[in-house]
Amino acid sequence: MNRKRVSLAAAAAGTLAGVTGLAVLAVPAGAGPSPALPSISADQLVRSVLEVKSVPAMTGTVTGTNNLGLPSIPGLGKASALLANGSTTARVWADGNGRGRLSLPDGNSEETVVYDGKTVWDWESSAKTVKKFTAGTAGQEREEAVDPAATARKLVDLLDKSSVVRVDGTGTVAGRPVYQLVLTPKPTERTMLREVRVAVDSETRVPLRLSVTGNGSAQPALRIGFSNLTVGAQDPALFQFTPPAGAKVTTGEQRVPEQDSRAETAPADIEPTVVGNGWDTVFIARLPVGPMTNADPNAGRSGQDSDALLKQLGKPVSGAWGTGYAISTSVGTALITSDGRVAAGAVPLQVLTGALENSR
Amino acid sequence: MTLVAENSPPTRAVRAPLGRLLAAEMRWALRRPRTLIAIALLALVPVLIGVGALVAGNSERGGPDGLFAALAGNGFLLPVLALTLLLTMLLPLLGAMSAADALAGESAHGTLRGLLIAPVGRGRLLAVKAFGVATVVLTGVVAVAVVGLVTGLFIGGTDGLVTLSGSTVSVGSALARVGLAVSWVAFQVFAVAAVALAVSACTDHPLVVMAATLAGALVFGILTVIPQLDWLQPYLLTTGWTSITDVVRDPIPLDGLVNSTLKATCYLVIGLSLAYARLSTKDG
Numbered sequence: 001m002n003r004k005r006v007s008l009a010a011a012a013a014g015t016l017a018g019v020t021g022l023a024v025l026a027v028p029a030g031a032g033p034s035p036a037l038p039s040i041s042a043d044q045l046v047r048s049v050l051e052v053k054s055v056p057a058m059t060g061t062v063t064g065t066n067n068l069g070l071p072s073i074p075g076l077g078k079a080s081a082l083l084a085n086g087s088t089t090a091r092v093w094a095d096g097n098g099r100g101r102l103s104l105p106d107g108n109s110e111e112t113v114v115y116d117g118k119t120v121w122d123w124e125s126s127a128k129t130v131k132k133f134t135a136g137t138a139g140q141e142r143e144e145a146v147d148p149a150a151t152a153r154k155l156v157d158l159l160d161k162s163s164v165v166r167v168d169g170t171g172t173v174a175g176r177p178v179y180q181l182v183l184t185p186k187p188t189e190r191t192m193l194r195e196v197r198v199a200v201d202s203e204t205r206v207p208l209r210l211s212v213t214g215n216g217s218a219q220p221a222l223r224i225g226f227s228n229l230t231v232g233a234q235d236p237a238l239f240q241f242t243p244p245a246g247a248k249v250t251t252g253e254q255r256v257p258e259q260d261s262r263a264e265t266a267p268a269d270i271e272p273t274v275v276g277n278g279w280d281t282v283f284i285a286r287l288p289v290g291p292m293t294n295a296d297p298n299a300g301r302s303g304q305d306s307d308a309l310l311k312q313l314g315k316p317v318s319g320a321w322g323t324g325y326a327i328s329t330s331v332g333t334a335l336i337t338s339d340g341r342v343a344a345g346a347v348p349l350q351v352l353t354g355a356l357e358n359s360r
Numbered sequence: 361m362t363l364v365a366e367n368s369p370p371t372r373a374v375r376a377p378l379g380r381l382l383a384a385e386m387r388w389a390l391r392r393p394r395t396l397i398a399i400a401l402l403a404l405v406p407v408l409i410g411v412g413a414l415v416a417g418n419s420e421r422g423g424p425d426g427l428f429a430a431l432a433g434n435g436f437l438l439p440v441l442a443l444t445l446l447l448t449m450l451l452p453l454l455g456a457m458s459a460a461d462a463l464a465g466e467s468a469h470g471t472l473r474g475l476l477i478a479p480v481g482r483g484r485l486l487a488v489k490a491f492g493v494a495t496v497v498l499t500g501v502v503a504v505a506v507v508g509l510v511t512g513l514f515i516g517g518t519d520g521l522v523t524l525s526g527s528t529v530s531v532g533s534a535l536a537r538v539g540l541a542v543s544w545v546a547f548q549v550f551a552v553a554a555v556a557l558a559v560s561a562c563t564d565h566p567l568v569v570m571a572a573t574l575a576g577a578l579v580f581g582i583l584t585v586i587p588q589l590d591w592l593q594p595y596l597l598t599t600g601w602t603s604i605t606d607v608v609r610d611p612i613p614l615d616g617l618v619n620s621t622l623k624a625t626c627y628l629v630i631g632l633s634l635a636y637a638r639l640s641t642k643d644g
Contacts (some may be wrong), residue, residue: 007482007640013635021626025619026594061615091613103525105613108444108605110524123526131528228615238611244522 003319034170035177037202042165045181048205049198056204057096060174060229064088067221068329070313084111089227099239105130121241132251161188162278163196173199173208174229191348192280192331204231221331259278282345282355287336310336317349321356381488383603389458390499399500405450406442406508410515413438419464435516436534437608439508442602443545446504449577451497451545455553456573458496460566462557463490463639467564482640486557490632493553494546501546505538525610544617551597551624552577554631561638597627615628 040048065087093101102113109126122131168182178199185191192214199209200328209225243249272285314325314336326349334344337353343352389395443451466472475485521534529537552573560569580598583589593599600620606613 004640008637011633011637011640015630018626018628018630018633021629022595022623025623025626061613070475083482103609105524105609107602108524110526110609112525121526125524125526186427235611241526242528244528246522247526 016352035172035202037170037177037179040167040179042167042181045167045179045200045205046165048208049181052205054096055094055100055206056231057074057094057233058229058231059093059234059321060091060226062090062092062224063227064090064224065220065222065246067217067223068331069221070327093234093238094248095234095236097238101238112241114239116239116241119241121243123241123243123247128244128247130241130247130249132243133250162189168197170202171199173201174226176208176229176231177202178208185279189279190335190348190351192348193279201227212331217330221329226247273359275359276345276351280345280347280351282347282352284341284343284355284359287340287342317353319353319357321353326352363562382491385488385492386495389461389496392461395461395496398457399496399503402446402450402500402505403503405446406504407511408437409442409445410508414515434522435512435514436509436521436538438512438515439505439538440541440604440608442482442504442508443501443541447545447548447601447604448581448598450622451500451504451549452552452573453498453570454547454578455493455497456556456570457559458493459553459556459573462493463560463635464562464563464566464569468566475615476642478525483603483636486561486632486639490554490557490635491556492528494550497549497553498546498600501542509535509538509573519590523610524605524608527610529610539609540612540617541604543622544604544607547621548597548601548624551631554628554635556631558631558634558638561635561642581622597623599641 089105091103091105097117098115100115104111104113107123111125112121112123114121114123117181118134120133122133124131137201149274163183163185167180168180171178171180178201181198181200182197185193194217195214197209197211197213197220198207198270201208208229209223211220211225212222213220230265270282275282275284281335310325310327314327314334317324317326317335322337322339322341324335326339327334327336328349332344332346333349333352334342335349335356336342337356341356343356345352345355452564463472466475476482521529521531555576556569556573559572560566565571565610577598583592583596584599597620600616600623603616603620606616
C-alpha cells in the first residue's frame, strides 16, 4: 500500500515536472529588471548611433512583427504574408568588414543573400536561381531595408527636426542591455503615429529594435528587431557563395520586381512628389498604367482583378481631388485615385486629400 | 541435496538480466507481422516521392513548391522530405500502434495479467514496454531514411548535395544531417508514443489507443490554424515539427530543433508518468 502511494507520488511529480517544463518553454523569458547603465543624453545617444560606421561582427535573428491591420489577401503569395498581420524572420550575419549574409527562411524554402565584398549573390531555393549583382547596387539597398541598424539610423536622421527625442530608460533586447530612444512627434505634426522607439545597444551602439506605435494603441504596429544576437567573429566561409550545380545564374539585373514590392520602394520610373515634411510627409506618385498595377507582384493579373483587390482592401472616397479608394492601416493611410495617382503617408485621410488638392 | 536446498535461507528472487528482457521485448515487438508490414509500407513512401518527383520534374508545370522543387537532382533531400511528410500523421500512427500493442493489446489478450502478478516492479515493466515502443519507432524512422537516402542518391547522384541555403555540402555532412533528422524525428514520435502508452495503460482495447492518438493529432492540427488560439501554440507538440526543414539549411539553425526536442521531452515525461501512475495502481 505504501509502495503504491510512493509510486503514485512519483508519477504525479513527473507529470507536474513535464507540465512545468512546457509552461517554461512556452512563456518567453521575462524582461527582468532594467539593467543599470550610465545615463546618457538623447543627443549623445543619437550621435553615437550615427557614428557607428559599420555593423560589428555578429550573427542574429531578426524578427519583424506587423500589426498594420491589413487583411490577408489570398493569391498575393509572399507579399501578402508580409503585409498582413504576422511576423517574418530573417537570419543575419556580418563579419564586421562590411560583408554580410542574410537568409529568409520560408516554410520549406529559403532565400539567401550573400555579400562577399565584391558581389551580391541572391539565391532562391524554390526556383533554384541565383541573381548576381556587382557590389554597391541593389543588394546593399536590400540589406538596408531589412537591417534594423540602417533603418533606425535613417529614421533618426529624417525625424530629428520635427520630433521630441528623449532617452526613456534602459531595457533588454535579445539578451543585451539597451538604451530606449523614443521619438515623439511635436504637437503641430498631423500624424497617426504616437511614437517611434529605438532600442540602442549600450555597448556597440547599434540599434537592436525599432517599434512604431500608432495613436490609440498599446501594441506597436510595426516592430523589427533582433530576437537573438551574438556579437563576435564569424566563420569567413559564411560570406562566400558558390552557385550550386544546376542553378540558373543571372547577372547584372539590378532591379527585380519582387524585390521592389518587398522593400516597399517605388519603382525607378516613378518619381514621387513629396508634400510637407517631418511626420506628416505625404508621398504622391503616378502609377504607370491604371490603378494598382505595381502593387501586384504577380504579373499577368487582369485589371479587373486588381480593382476587386482594391475594393476588398480599401473604402471608396471622393472629393474635389477626384475619386478613389483609401486603404487605412493603424499607422498610415494610402489613397489610390481612379486617375492613377497614389498618395501615402503616416497621416490621416484628410491630410492626404489636402495634399492631393494642393499638388494639382 | 534436497536437504541442503530446504535448509538454506530463502534467497532473493533472481532477477532476469535486463539485457535479456530488453532483447525479448524487442523481438516480441519487431516480429509482429503488422509492425513489419507497417514499417515496410512507410519505407515505400520515399520511393514513391522520388519516382513522383522524377516524373513531375521532367514537365515544367509543377510550380515551385519548396522541398519538392529542390528535390530534382538533389539526393539527400529525399529522406528529409519523406520524414517531414510522414511525421505529420503516419509515423505517430506507427508509434501509437506499437504503444497500443504494448499494454492494451496484452491486456486484451489477458497476457498483461501474467506480467502484473509476476514479481516484477511496475516501473521496470513500463521501462521494458517503452523500450519496445522506442525500438519500433526508431526502426521505422531509420527504414524510411535509409530507403529515402538510397532512392535519392540513385536518382540524384552523390554530387550536388545542395542545401536550401544554396551551399553545396560533402557526402559526410549530408549523412550527418540525415542522421540528425532521424534522431530528432524518432524522438518526437517517441514522445507521441509515450502519451499513447499512457492511454494504453488505461484501457483494454488497442483500438481506443489508436483512435485517441489519431484524434489528438487532428485536434492539435485544428488548434494550430485557429488564430484566436495563438497563445496555445507554444504548448503544442506539433507546432515545433516544421523545424525539421532546418537540417537542410546552412548553417543549421539549432534553436527550433532544440526547443522542439525539449518540448518533446516534457510530453515524454508526462506520458510515461501517467502510464506509470495507472500501471502501478492496476490490480493483477
